[in-house]
Structure formats: structure tokens, C-alpha cells
Amino acid sequence: MDRINAHFQHQWPGFSLEVALELPGRGVTAIFGQSGSGKTTLLRCIAGLERAESGRLTFKGEVWQDERTFLPVHQRPLGYVFQEASLFPHLTVLGNLRYGLTRSKNTPEFSLEQAVELLGIGHLLERKPERLSGGERQRVAIARALAVCPRLLLMDEPLAALDLARKQEILPYLERLHDEMELPVLYVTHSPDEVARLADHLVIMENGRVLGYGPLAETLSRLDLPLRIGQERETVLEGTVAERDARWHLARVDFPGGSIWTRDRAIPLGRRVRVRVPSGGVSLCLTRPEETSILNILPGQVEEIGDDEHPGLSLVRVRLGSAAVLARVTKRSQAALALKPGQAVWVQIKSAAVME
Amino acid sequence: MLLSDGDLQALWLTLRLAATVTLILLLVGTPIAWWLARSRSRWKGVIGAVVALPLVLPPSVLGFYLLLAMGPKGMIGQLTRALGLGPLPFTFWGLVLASVFYSLPFMVQPLQNAFEAIGERFLEVAATLRATPLNAFFTVVLPLARPGFLTAAVLTFAHTVGEFGVVLMIGGNIPGVTRVASVQIYDHVEAMEYPEAHRMAAVMLIFSFLVLLALYVRRPKTTQG
Numbered sequence: 001m002d003r004i005n006a007h008f009q010h011q012w013p014g015f016s017l018e019v020a021l022e023l024p025g026r027g028v029t030a031i032f033g034q035s036g037s038g039k040t041t042l043l044r045c046i047a048g049l050e051r052a053e054s055g056r057l058t059f060k061g062e063v064w065q066d067e068r069t070f071l072p073v074h075q076r077p078l079g080y081v082f083q084e085a086s087l088f089p090h091l092t093v094l095g096n097l098r099y100g101l102t103r104s105k106n107t108p109e110f111s112l113e114q115a116v117e118l119l120g121i122g123h124l125l126e127r128k129p130e131r132l133s134g135g136e137r138q139r140v141a142i143a144r145a146l147a148v149c150p151r152l153l154l155m156d157e158p159l160a161a162l163d164l165a166r167k168q169e170i171l172p173y174l175e176r177l178h179d180e181m182e183l184p185v186l187y188v189t190h191s192p193d194e195v196a197r198l199a200d201h202l203v204i205m206e207n208g209r210v211l212g213y214g215p216l217a218e219t220l221s222r223l224d225l226p227l228r229i230g231q232e233r234e235t236v237l238e239g240t241v242a243e244r245d246a247r248w249h250l251a252r253v254d255f256p257g258g259s260i261w262t263r264d265r266a267i268p269l270g271r272r273v274r275v276r277v278p279s280g281g282v283s284l285c286l287t288r289p290e291e292t293s294i295l296n297i298l299p300g301q302v303e304e305i306g307d308d309e310h311p312g313l314s315l316v317r318v319r320l321g322s323a324a325v326l327a328r329v330t331k332r333s334q335a336a337l338a339l340k341p342g343q344a345v346w347v348q349i350k351s352a353a354v355m356e
Numbered sequence: 357m358l359l360s361d362g363d364l365q366a367l368w369l370t371l372r373l374a375a376t377v378t379l380i381l382l383l384v385g386t387p388i389a390w391w392l393a394r395s396r397s398r399w400k401g402v403i404g405a406v407v408a409l410p411l412v413l414p415p416s417v418l419g420f421y422l423l424l425a426m427g428p429k430g431m432i433g434q435l436t437r438a439l440g441l442g443p444l445p446f447t448f449w450g451l452v453l454a455s456v457f458y459s460l461p462f463m464v465q466p467l468q469n470a471f472e473a474i475g476e477r478f479l480e481v482a483a484t485l486r487a488t489p490l491n492a493f494f495t496v497v498l499p500l501a502r503p504g505f506l507t508a509a510v511l512t513f514a515h516t517v518g519e520f521g522v523v524l525m526i527g528g529n530i531p532g533v534t535r536v537a538s539v540q541i542y543d544h545v546e547a548m549e550y551p552e553a554h555r556m557a558a559v560m561l562i563f564s565f566l567v568l569l570a571l572y573v574r575r576p577k578t579t580q581g
Contacts, residue, residue, distance in 0.1 A: 074489075075486075080484035082477065
């Protein structure tokens with residue numbers, strides 16, 4: 001009852017969408033795929049901006065679409081952030097924020113002031129959109145979507161139209177949104193970096209089909225799914241900052257399954273953080289390595305072995321307690337160590353980066 | 357007095373006619389332009405062509421057909437008789453109806469362009485902000501299309517002021533009822549009253565220029581970002 005069930009089938013000229021998903025009713029679910037994978041179309045179908053020929057959509061038990069029903073967009077309790085801010089040019093920032101608020105029937109659990117405060121746009125309220133920077137516009141657009149007190153927030157590549165500096169400006173606000181609100185968010189993106197930073201769950205799409213979906217860390221470590229973050233496969237460990245070593249400028253992050261030392265980024269103790277672990281920085285040993293420069297040596301168990309893109313490389317998924325990491329090793333090393341599923345190994349993690 | 361009573365009467369009639377036609381076309385032309393801008397129907401091309409027809413049709417042709425339609429055996433004529441309104445030809449309201457047809461493209465086309473320039477996105481945004489389609493039209497489309505409405509209204513008004521052929525066919529030349537400014541000038545010329553014709557013509561020239569000046573001076577400001 002607490003979930004979002006989405007089944008859509010539709011033929012467009014040269015493109016078809018065929019999706020059956022059961023998504024969690026909380027947290028950020030990233031819908032990831034290359035352009036043309038159908039991720040935006042899926043989001044538009046969920047919003048009701050697009051009407052799939054055959055579709056069934058229920059949100060926490062409420063039917064939004066089935067054979068007989070099609071709830072029009074303006075009756076769905078959602079907020080939508082488009083790729084371009086699309087602020088109404090004839091209204092001020094405040095007018096834009098009020099536009100939805102005055103029409104929304106929901107009780108304002110999340111008031112206008114909170115949206116303004118969360119996105120840091122209090123000083124912009126009297127301005128017209130033409131006098132805002134690109135990043136400010138998108139922040140206003142996000143606040144405008146929040147001001148209608150949505151029960152579901154849909155975001156269609158909200159950062160894609162912005163340059164790197166503007167992205168860095170907005171990401172912290174999105175992370176606050178993620179941390180401070182109960183609101184379920186569906187977040188369409190083709191950026192692995194945004195996935196790693198924001199998503200709790202991940203849906204991977206290709207050619208109008210869902211390749212796989214599930215909790216982020218688990219989905220990232222699946223060998224049958226082609227999700228690359230940057231140049232190589234990566235996994236994400238979620239934990240809390242447990243210790244900061246002032247002398248060596250290191251911070252220890254505890255996660256279920258062990259702890260890992262990373263460069264200290266001045267994040268306060270107790271804060272929930274994510275640690276990105278690129279597969280190329282993970283190596284495997286059969287005996288516990290001694291006298292090594294590598295700080296993080298953890299016991300684990302080989303779970304699955306698959307091919308990486310290069311014929312000389314393998315990807316090995318190693319279980320660390322309830323977490324898992326991927327190690328990229330050469331086929332030759334794999335043979336030399338006779339790695340196979342179930343085997344106990346020592347995992348050396350050389351590079352791991354904390355994301356706040 | 358530069359202008360005779362007859363001249364003033366003709367000018368006043370012309371202004372009344374143009375204002376009435378502009379108001380009616382704002383109400384009639386807006387939904388047509390909206391439909392043409394939004395529809396994906398295969399009838400769109402046909403309707404668009406019909407709306408544009410008065411641009412190329414000789415006014416006498418349009419006037420001839422409208423005269424037949426308003427006549428006792430025509431569709432409009434029978435309708436007005438059934439409603440107890442009496443015949444339309446050679447009346448003010450007959451002129452109004454004919455001018456509505458004649459000036460239709462001058463209202464519809466600028467509006468259609470303005471609506472198309474607004475695009476789909478703002479309407480989608482409005483829908484996600486709980487606005488019904490009708491509400492979105494009044495709160496988003498109307499304010500954003502304001503320059504288009506201004507252009508359309510001014511062009512319609514000015515075009516109606518300048519019509520001649522249709523008026524002669526439908527309205528004839530009845531002082532105070534159907535004798536508009538352009539017909540008055542024609543009368544002056546026919547009667548060899550060149551100084552009078554000159555004065556009326558100058559009034560029309562200055563009016564037309566001022567209207568277009570107002571439109572073109574405003575234009576750079578009206579672009580939407």
C-alpha cells in the first residue's frame with residue numbers, strides 16, 4: 001500500500017515504452033539511462049503529461065490510471081521539476097511560488113516559507129525570472145514544485161541544463177531535500193554522479209525497457225547491469241562518520257560490514273555519508289596483506305564474478321557484511337588466485353571518496 | 357469647420373463599426389486561434405485556409421456571397437427571420453457580420469502566432485501546479501499573449517476601418533446606417549468634391565499611420581524571454 005506501482009505500454013513512431021515497476025513510497029529513486037532510453041517518457045506517464053495506450057498506475061493504493069480511469073495532471077498530488085526551470089515570465093518569484101500554492105487543496109505540511117528557506121531563495125522573492133541566474137531559476141522551480149505540498153516529487157534532469165558550477169550550487173539543496181523530507185522523489189538523470197550522491201533506489205532503463213531496479217548499493221554492485229560511474233564501475237557504501245583523526249587528516253566511516261578510512265573532508269561526527277568505491281581501486285588477496293601502504297583491509301567473501309568491458313578484465317563482487325563492493329582484477333590474476341564464488345578473500349581498498 | 361456633418365457622421369459610424377467588429381472578433385477569434393495553435397487534427401489545414409481566405413478573396417466576391425446568404429433565401433437570412441430579427445442587408449448589423457468575416461484572419465493569425473510562441477511547456481507547468489486547462493488559459497496564456505492580442509486588435513480595427521468593397525455590396529450607401537468613411541470619400545470623388553475628399557482622405561491617412569506607428573514603436577518591448 002505504501003508503494004508506487006507503474007505499468008505502462010505505449011508505441012510511438014520509432015520508440016516503444018514497456019515498463020512494469022514497483023517503486024518504494026519513500027526516498028529518492030533515480031531513473032537512470034542514456035538519452036532515448038525512455039526515462040523522461042516514463043516520468044511524464046507517471047505525471048499524466050503523457051497518456052500511455054495501456055497503463056496502470058497506483059500511488060500508495062490510489063488509482064491514477066487504469067483501463068477506465070485517467071486522473072488529469074492537475075488532480076494528481078505531485079510536484080514536477082522540468083529540465084528547464086520554465087518559470088512564468090509574467091510573474092515574480094513569489095508569484096511563481098504562489099501560483100500552485102493557492103490552487104493546492106492539500107494541507108500545507110510543507111509551507112511556502114519552508115520551501116523558500118530550504119532552497120535559499122528568500123532574497124529573490126520580488127524579482128522577475130529574467131533577472132535570475134540559471135542556478136537561481138532552477139532553485140525557484142524546485143521551491144515552486146515543493147510549495148504545492150506534493151505527495152510525490154518528480155524531477156526530470158533538473159541539473160542537466162546547468163554548467164558544472166551551477167550543478168555544484170544546487171546539489172547541496174537537493175541533498176538537504178533528501179535528508180530533511182519524507183517526500184518520495186523520482187529523479188530522472190543520465191548522470192552517474194547524481195545517482196551516487198542522491199539516490200536511495202535505482203531504476204536503470206534502456207530502449208524503453210527497465211534493465212533492473214532495486215536499492216542503490218545492491219543495484220550498483222550487480223554485474224548484469226551496465227551502470228558506469230565515470231570511467232569504471234563503482235559501488236557506494238553508506239555509513240556514518242565515526243572518528244576523525246586530526247594528526248593524519250583522515251576520517252573513519254563505519255558501515256554495516258566494516259569501517260573504512262578516507263581523507264578527512266571536515267564532516268562532523270555522526271553524519272550519514274556515502275563513500276564511493278571505484279572498482280579499479282579495490283584489489284583482492286588470499287592472505288591478509290602485511291606491510292602495505294593501503295589502510296583499508298577488510299575480510300570478505302567472493303559472491304559473483306563477471307566480465308568487465310575489456311577482455312582482459314573481470315569484475316568480482318565481494319560481500320562485506322551486508323554491503324558489497326566490486327573489484328576490478330585482470331583475468332590473469334583471477335586465474336592465478338583461482339577466484340570463485342564463496343571464497344574468502346581480503347579486500348584492499350585504496351581509493352574511496354566520501355560524499356557528504 | 358473642416359469636415360461636414362455627413363463626414364463626421366461617416367467617421368463616427370466607421371469607429372462604431374470597427375470597435376464592434378474588434379470586440380466580437382476578440383471573442384470569436386480567440387478560440388479559433390487557440391484551436392489552430394494547439395490542434396493536431398487533420399482539419400487544421402482546411403480551417404486555417406478558410407480563415408485566411410478573406411486575405412486573398414476580392415471583397416466584392418466575399419460581399420456577393422454574404423449578400424446571398426443574408427438574403428431571404430440564404431441560410432443567414434432564414435435564421436434571422438426565424439429569430440424575428442428581420443433582414444440584415446443594408447443595416448448596421450449586416451455590416452458588422454460581413455466585417456467579422458472579412459477581418460477574421462487579421463484577428464486569428466496574430467493570435468495563433470502568439471499562442472504557438474508560448475508553447476506547450478508553460479501549460480504543462482500550470483497543470484502540475486494544479487491549474488485546470490481553462491484556468492491555465494486565463495492565468496498563463498492570456499498574460500503571455502498580451503502583445504499578440506494588442507497586435508491582433510489593432511490590425512482588426514484598422515482593417516475594418518479601411519474596408520470598402522464588402523460595405524458597398526452588403527450595406528450600400530445609407531447615411532448614418534451604412535455610409536462609412538471610405539464610402540463617403542468615394543461619394544465626394546464621384547461628386548467632384550475634391551477638397552472634401554482630400555480632408556477625409558487625410559484623416560484616414562493620418563489615422564492609419566498613427567495606428568501602425570503605435571504598433572511598431574511598441575514592438576521591441578513586447579518580445580517575451
